[in-house]
Amino acid sequence: MLSPRVNANSDQLFHAVSSIRMLDALAVLTAQGRSRWSCLAATILLLATPSQAQVVINEIFYHAPAELTELQWVELHNPTDKPVDLAGWTLSKGVKFTFPKGATIAAQGYCVVCRNRELFAQHYTVPCAGQFEKRLKHSGEPIVLHNSAGEVVDAVTFGNRPPLPQSPNGGTASLERISPTVSGAGPENWAASALAAQADQPGGTPGQPNSVFSPTLPPVISDVTFTPEVATPGQRISIEATILSGTALREVAVSYRT
Numbered sequence: 009m010l011s012p013r014v015n016a017n018s019d020q021l022f023h024a025v026s027s028i029r030m031l032d033a034l035a036v037l038t039a040q041g042r043s044r045w046s047c048l049a050a051t052i053l054l055l056a057t058p059s060q061a062q063v064v065i066n067e068i069f070y071h072a073p074a075e076l077t078e079l080q081w082v083e084l085h086n087p088t089d090k091p092v093d094l095a096g097w098t099l100s101k102g103v104k105f106t107f108p109k110g111a112t113i114a115a116q117g118y119c120v121v122c123r124n125r126e127l128f129a130q131h132y133t134v135p136c137a138g139q140f141e142k143r144l145k146h147s148g149e150p151i152v153l154h155n156s157a158g159e160v161v162d163a164v165t166f167g168n169r170p171p172l173p174q175s176p177n178g179g180t181a182s183l184e185r186i187s188p189t190v191s192g193a194g195p196e197n198w199a200a201s202a203l204a205a206q207a208d209q210p211g212g213t214p215g216q217p218n219s220v221f222s223p224t225l226p227p228v229i230s231d232v233t234f235t236p237e238v239a240t241p242g243q244r245i246s247i248e249a250t251i252l253s254g255t256a257l258r259e260v261a262v263s264y265r266t
Contacts, residue, residue: 062088062162063084063085063086063088063094064084064085064087064161064185064188064192065151065192066083066085066184066185066188067082067083067184067185067214067218068081068176069081069182069214070146070166070176071144071146073178073207073208076210078123078127079122079123079127080123080124081121081123081128081136082120082121082140082151083118084120086114086116087188088115089116090115091112091113091114091117092112093112093156094107094111094112094119095108095110095111097111097156097161098154099140099151100151100152101151101152102145102149103123103141103144103151104141104142105121105140107137118215118216119137120134120214121140122138122139122140124139132215134214134215146168146177146178147168148167148169149165150163150164164192173198173199174200175200175203176201179200180204180207181200181204182200182201182211182214183199184199184213185218186218186221186225187222196228199220201213201218202219225253227252228253230252231249232247232248233247233249234247234248247262
């Protein structure tokens with residue numbers, strides 16, 4: 009069972025789980041702790057992120073430096089242990105591309121499609137599986153991957169505003185997926201690749217593991233609130249937070265100073 013923990017100035021406080029209830033993938037826990045100065049109640053919402061093992065949109069290079077407007081590419085990754093036949097699969101929305109007959113992606117492999125094959129070859133040594141139509145908007149837009157039956161396999165929406173990173177927007181970096189087995193629908197599973205050595209040199213990691221790869225996604229803490237904002241000695245403080253995690257959590261720590 010998950011054990012909430014409360015720390016104050018590195019001294020662990022006494023606590024007790026006063027309630028817990030499970031509803032599908034949602035767990036709500038309430039813990040209480042006491043110190044000389046305050047009482048604390050923490051309500052933590054734990055949302056499980058379903059893991060998936062399928063071909064995913066893994067890396068996006070949408071805004072190259074040095075006005076290389078035709079240098080754009082999208083990378084797919086197959087994190088499974090079997091090759092996947094891509095014939096008839098399509099990319100839509102931000103780009104338009106249909107994988108031809110005979111197209112495959114190896115087990116644990118990568119497949120890159122680009123806007124301009126010649127320009128791509130000038131900057132990267134990995135092969136490009138094909139040239140897509142349309143141009144990715146620098147401001148961001150959706151990209152959707154369909155299988156040959158027309159079913160959505162993966163869908164992501166990239167952008168150039170926080171909380172997504174800024175360096176892929178003309179700053180040499182690509183936008184990399186952190187964990188291929190966790191949903192890429194939210195910004196928490198995307199990060200910038202390492203910057204290139206030169207400011208006018210396109211970066212990214214096409215055809216190879218992402219520089220930010222992690223098999224699991226670190227927990228994401230959001231919606232943190234506490235009341236009252238200013239407490240008097242001995243006054244009860246209520247803290248609420250939502251924690252999104254793709255794996256089971258053993259412990260949640262609430263740290264504060266008095």
